Amino acid sequence: QQPVQSPQAVILREGEDAVINCSSSKALYSVHWYRQKHGEAPVFLMILLKGGEQKGHEKISASFNEKKQQSSLYLTASQLSYSGTYFCGTVNSGGSNYKLTFGKGTLLTVNP
């Protein structure tokens, strides 16, 4: 079952912040985040394993609330290069750690 992402789309001005949410109805083992630019393949950003950790990657960070089965991606001081579609992917607990199911994506547009 696909995780649910929100919002579906967001438009920012350069320098603004954004939060993208990902939630699942099942217990999670891990959450992946990817970014895809138009016409290109998805690119891995980060992975969060169960344990409620928070990770950072330049001005992009993420958190994982295992109890709520939710993850959030935080983009701060957005740059034009952040534009693209962001996907979360989830791996359920109790199963294999390789079956990755993606949400439908969040389209992020950063304008000058």
Added chain:
Amino acid sequence: NAGVTQTPKFQVLKTGQSMTLQCAQDMNHEYMSWYRQDPGMGLRLIHYSVGAGITDQGEVPNGYNVSRSTTEDFPLRLLSAAPSQTSVYFCASRRRQAGDGYTFGSGTRLTVV
């Protein structure tokens, strides 16, 4: 390293034809997966493999077959193409370690007429 290589990049098929989408990786990754991407649907898992000789079904396996005879190659076969299989197909691979993410190929855009 070439990473994950998919061929062909573009393909047009007639309804009922069969074909194989090729995927090869040179990173010695244990796990490989096939996804299809349709507008508004995100990436949907077709089949996946945890190693040579081991495959399993994903969310949308009907109409597709896979095999994994080597660690490097994971071809996807369309048995009898249908217009509903018009999509962009991505192959992806990763190491077995839990903290690793997937590396995606550049995709194959398939049109079935």
